[in-house]
Amino acid sequence: MSDIISAKLNEEPSKKKQYALLAIIILAALIWSLSAIQFNATDEGGAKIAGKIILGILQPDMDLLWNFTDQGVFYLLFETICIAFLGTIFGAILSIPVAFLMAPSVVPKPVYLLTRFFVIIIRTIPALVYGLMFVRVTGPGPFAGVMTMSLTSIGMVSKLYVDVIEDIDVGILEAMDAMGCTTFEKIRFGIIPQLIANFTSITIYRFDMNLRDATILGLVGAGGIGSPLIFAMNSYRWNQVGSILIGLILLILLVEVISNRLRGKLVNG
Structure with missing residues (x-):
């Protein structure tokens, strides 16, 4: 002792x-x-602008906030959601084969290293840079935002998918193989049930992130509510800025609550 x-x-x-x-x-x-x-010390002009932004949130432009046309906050938020949703879905679908090619237990080491290097390159470039590139290629609008969200989603989603794939219970597959199950049956009843819940949870988490990124992408002309926000700020229309910010805050809070509940149910059963 x-x-x-x-x-x-x-x-x-x-x-x-x-x-x-x-x-x-x-x-x-x-x-x-x-x-x-x-x-740099904040001068009087900066303090005044900060005060006007706060005043704009407290006294928003109600006509813009409750405008249901394609120029209103509701439509712009809906467009932002669509960009984030489509970008997440396309990115998640493309991430599945990439993830299997990144799994060391599935493919040979050269294929694994080459795919991993490719994903690292994708993750290195910021979303704003991709947004600027796609705006130049496809023109400004929501399609450039969808393409940007799809590409940036691959970098993170495929990496998380690999961790799930590596945790597959191979004992189930060996038992099915001993029972004489075909390859399709092993994939359908042995692999997919082990992956679907975690894959869906990761995809929902990425959608939550893409929703915020889609707002930022609007600043470079890739659709969504970011463009009207920067235009309103440059024009010193602080009441409109307040309306847009209120809509964004409410949208992100709502999506945060829903996504957390869905992910909790998926992971915990």
Whole structure:
């Protein structure tokens, strides 16, 4: 008993040293990062603009907020949802074969490394850059946003799909193989039931992210509510800015609640 106590006492100083060293490293990194940032004092003009934005949220343009035409907040939010939804669906479908090609237990190592390198390249480029590229190729509008969401979704969704694929219970497949099941039957009854719940949960989570990204993509002309928002801000129409922000906040909160409940039911059964 005394030996155990003495051993624990000997371990404590080393842990304290490790924690102290970690704290020093984090503090040094923080100081080094702050040195690269120039903090400019907010002038009176900036404070006035901040106040007008808050006033615009408190006193929104109700005509724009309750406008059901293609220029109103409801239609713009609906367009943003459609861009995020279609981009998520297309990206999720394309991610399935990519994920299987990234799974080390499914394909040879050269194929796995090549596909992984391809996905890393996709993940490296920001969504705004893809948005600018597709706007140049397809022209401004929702289609450029859908293409951007589809491509950016592949980078994250396929990576998460791989983790699910690697956790498949191979014992079920071996048992089905011993029973004489065909390849289609093993895929239909052995693989898909193990993947569908987690795949769907990942897809819903990505839709939640794409909904926010679709708002940002509107700033570069890729459709959605981002374009009217930046136009209203550049024109100093703060009441319209407040209406658009209120619609965005309510939409994101609603989608957040629904997606969390759906994902919880899928994962927990």
